[in-house]
Amino acid sequence: MAPSIDNESSLFNFVVRDGNGVKGIVDSGISKVPQAYIQPPAEQINKNNATKCLFPPIDLSRLDGPDHDEVVNQIVRAAETLGFFQVINHGIHVQLLESLEQTVHNFFGLPAEKKLCIAKK
Structure with a gap:
């Protein structure tokens, strides 16, 4: 029930x-x-907006180099907008x-x- x-x-x-x-x-x-x-309709992912909502995998191996701030910003953006993200090269x-x-x-x-x-x- x-x-x-x-x-x-x-x-x-x-x-x-x-x-x-x-x-x-x-x-x-x-x-x-x-x-x-x-999720509110304006925030829902559908076939009309899927390509602009998809995030590429975030490469964590870049955290230890000059791209550190960019990687951090990618994580923050994905977490705040989509609520999840995929990482690669995490070890x-x-x-x-x-x-x-x-x-x-x-x-x-x-x-x-x-x-x-x-x-x-």
């Missing part, structure tokens, strides 16, 4: 306070995306990234009450 998320307070309580997360919303079987998760081994991905999947697959216990530590 879908949770009662008819206002931002109840949505916050379900997602954050109760520890269900966004995955909990999806798993509950809701049929409509909560308004809080819908993190693939095995560690794969292990992290598996750990994240395991965590979000836990029941809400178990996630709450872990999140409070």
